[in-house]
Amino acid sequence: MRRSDIAPAALLLLLACGSAAAQWRPQQSRITADFRGLSVVSPWVVWASGTKGTYARTTDGGATWQSGTVSGAAQLDFRDVEAFDANTAYLLSIGKDQQSRIYKTTDGGAHWTLQFTNRYPEAFFDAMAFWDRDHGIAISDPVNGRFVMIVTENGGQTWADVPATNIPPALNGESEFAASGTCLAVQGQANVWFVTGGATARVFRSTDRGRTWSVTKAPIASGVESAGIFSIAFIDANRGVIVGGDYRKPNDAGDNVAVTADGGRNWKLSAGRQPAGFRSGAVFVAPLTIIAVGTSGSDVSTDGGTSWTPLDSENYNSVATRNGVVWAVGPQGRIAKLDTLPGGRKLTAHIRFK
Helix, strand or coil: CCCECCCCCCCEEEEEECCCCCEEEECCCCCCCCEEEEEECCCCCEEEEECCCEEEEECCCCCCCEEEECCCCCCCCEEEEEECCCCCEEEEECCEHHHCEEEEECCCCCCCEEEEECCCCCCEEEEEEECCCCCEEEEEEEECCEEEEEEECCCCCCCEECCHHHCCCCCCCEECCCCCCCCEEEECCCEEEEECEECCCEEEEECCCCCCCEEEECCCCCCCCCEEEEEEEECCCCCEEEEEEECCCCCCCCCCEEEECCCCCCCEECCCCCCCCCCCEEEEEECCEEEEEECCEEEEECCCCCCCEEEECCCCCEEEEECCEEEEECCCCCEEEEEEECCCEEEEEECCEC
């Protein structure tokens, strides 16, 4: 097992002087698929996924990218990827009926095994997440007013339904958004949340790996099918962030980000300046540092989500981090790595692995 080898045995995130402006460094992926799935394993290993059955991977921190198409899946849209190392990763495709699938590779993408195929004609899976290599969860839009959810306890060899009656029923017109693979999030050994939009914006939470659920209304703009919460992220069991808005109005700011300090039971809108428009992904880089991305740009908060500063106006769909290195993906094979924060503070991860 690889581990960090610094004292203390954890990441040292160094904020040092750098250039005067925040900067995303574009990666030369040479890929034309639209990316929405993103999983960061380490500063060197990153996986992405998207349209045309496409997956991509780097094992050298972005210096080079390898990509491919999953056999028999060229028409699928892989909106989510969850990886554990350079060889092991899961892909989730969206769509009704049998278009919603889960594949797994254990050899870096050379071969993919189809692990799950949706059997409900009206179901539409949006995202998946894993607590560890064996335990994972995936969720679909509601069918007949009930959310469809599956879990695995054996690394995806089998997937079992969570009884629909264990989850509070969906409201009329309520569903999740498959915009970034992050409408579902896990933390620790058993915590899990998913978020919705459309008729209303709500946060569902479970502390027992999805066996039982409770729900809270959130103050994010909703009320139309294109608006609501698109992404949720937690840095620990209590502190979390949700972002969203209306994807049909990408430049509309306001009521598009909220934070919690009690595990998602209560949510408060950011009191200061909010992100500059619709945001489909968010991630904690540090306890007080959050990055949010969307089709109209990206923003950073360095005060735990109270106020936000624009980073740029590029189109990104998803953002992810590990060990202080931040990545984002978007349309037409766009992949970028965050270099600096506003004010010229450079994010540098000092890590040595065994």
